[in-house]
Amino acid sequence: MTKTLLLIGQNFSGKTELFHNLAENGRIKTIYYPQTGIPYEESFTRIGGERCRLINTPGIYTLIPTSEYEIITLDLILSRQPDKIIFVMQENTLKSSVLIMIQLAELGIPFIVNYVRSVSGAAYVFDRAKLAHTFNAEVVFSSPVFEPSARELKKALERGSKPRWVGNYSRAVEKTLQTFVREFQFQIRSKISLRFLSLMLLLGNKNIAGWLRRNYPPALSRKMLKYMDSRYELANAFAIANRWESLGGNLCRAVWRPEQPRGLRLSYVLEKYSLKFIWDAVIAALSLIFMFGFVNLCGSKMLVNFFYRELLGKYFIPFCTYFLTGWFGDGFLAAFFVGPYGLLTTGLAYALAVMLPLLASFFFAYALLENSGYIDRLSLTFNRLLKLFGLNGYAAPALLFGCCKIAALHKTRTLYTRRERALSLLLLIFFLPCVSQLVIVFNLLTIIPRHYALIFLGVLLGQLFILLNLRRLLPGGTGSHYLSELRPLHLPDPGKVFSAVWAYTRWYLRAICPLIIGISLLLFLSDAVGLLGLLKNLFAPFTVVFLDLPEAFTDSLILGLFRKDLSAVSLYDLANNGMLNSIQVLVACLFISLSAPCLGFVSELGRQRGWRQALLIFALSTAYAFTIAALVNKILRI
């Protein structure tokens, strides 16, 4: 018989992300719970070589149902009788999560805890061993940025054993529970403990009573309910709830110790002024200048220069080219590794020698601010501004990752509502350019007359205006509201900053790197079968006739499919070689800034929204950018 695994957790705790990480590819089924219209997801996964059914339940705050979601989750536990439970909890919902864990321990079904905590901004020192020992449950870490490794989770699930009770109740309640268990232990065959059933009946839970009536012979269920009715008192419910409350409080204090931040006195001025009118914007602007200045200086100018231009460009690639062409000649295999779209010269070179240093320096600056507690303040400062776009402060960290749009899109997955994810996608496609591309585009704008540069800015502002109005057309209500704890600012802890940089880098290597390498392989194959040449020939007349750009611009466009900043660099070369006049520079800048993002972005979009939607968005945004650029070109040439 197929085993069942249930994924339980609070709303927005990261259940769905974990579910998609564990589920077999393309086999996710959304089921609407009868008579409610509330969906839950079902799929399969392999644990220890055995195929198990995996169910993602609606979010809960307690196992004593007070909302429709909680009724459905309890019904799923009762009806599916899971073999194991994965409980997803977040650091910022400790108390209610511990309460659910106490209830899960009473349930008697083995469970593991997936503990989601901030990478560098953790507010507590967490005693993993103590929590695992208290409940006899495995604890697996993950962070909002990267999913835990499926292998680690599956191993924990394999080991999962019966949970341990965490405490007893008053003598009267214990006596009632024990008598109930003794009385009915041979008559009820269920994975759910009799102790849990009797506790729920003592709490007056009607769902459990209904389930007993439906699943056991009338005489037996009547006997059980009658027994518990005779012992039901309102005082019992209070006694149990109070006991849970005190147990939860004690456990929280024993397992989570609030971290003592360093350098509080030093940050007092920042603390005060980061929440003051105007000053908050000034401090935010300074921190952004620091962050992106650091990325530009350290990442782009020093590290990329060293790794890509010096190490790879001067030594590694010529060395590889020499050996590979020596071994394989100028054939297919040499082109595969060191050709114009080769694995070493483009895929690995861009992923590891361009993007990695750039992003690692960004991760360092970001972790520094995150660990000092300033990222929350930054979110708060941007909250009002983002509200204009239908978003809120929660979207700020995701948009900051705009250093690489693929990373930014990946981070928008943590936003609460579908509408917010859609709005941030619109902002990323139509307004926020990649930072490295932006630098080159601005360099290009400085070499053309000022009024053309103003036209460029005018078009971007017009786009922003359209986005401001477009948000009203999107379905999904008003979205979520900002609610966050304000932790005191403090000096960053170097150890934590470096561990956060490593965590983010590992996430980049696991989530983004394969996309870039995959796209390079795709480009190589397209080039090898002549598809790339065909595309160039197909688009060249359009760029020549409608945009009045030279045929050589098509090469920049093809590079733009791979990386937008490379497209901008190629355009910069064309302009510097005198192949473009001012109008052509403006039109080309507009086209590459407004057109669809790189194929890596499209792949991430495909992963999140499905390939059909991703390709549609790609085609529509390209067509839109082409139309705007062509219109500006024709108007300027009248």
Place this chain on the structure above:
Amino acid sequence: MADAEETIVLAEMADKYGGRRQALKKVKEHYTKDTLNRLAAQNYAQAGSAYFALTEQGLAAGRQAKRAVSVLRIFCAEILGLTQKETAGHLQTLLGGITPALLERYCTLIGHAYSHKIPEGACCAQAKAHNAETVLPLNQLPVGVDALVIYVQTSQRPELLKLYDLGIHPGKTVRLQQLYPAYIIATEQGRLALDNTLTGFIFVQRT
């Protein structure tokens, strides 16, 4: 006040007809001749050869009856947890012994007119005035004043459930520190930043 059955009839009539004249034939479709005669005898209604209308006195009694019926219906359903069918039976009994003082107590038990759609009585207005001084949404609390959390309307905004983890629940003391860049609240555990919309669902009492 009239007896239980008459009270229910008066409440219905006040709701349905108000002070307007009605065709007698139409009224007789719903009420017996005996009931109408009893109302007319107590000067609650005027009945001509072809029309029927509630008098001023009848209208006033009708409004009071409507309030009594509404209050007791909610009392039966929400406080006693009775079904609609059971409520109909109990209503007759409760209405039989109702006095204005008792009605006020029932009204207090259900939380007065501002938490239910019932006609407002003197007690409701008094409670409203009293609560307006003490209980208010958090966004109306002056800056720097300590207040006790009375109620958090989580049913309206489920994200407010997060407040429990952040140390805000009924009985806890909070202080509104500043309104910019969002509502910043100081609690025993630390500080929180909330959107204005959310603060409207947190009710506090000045201490």
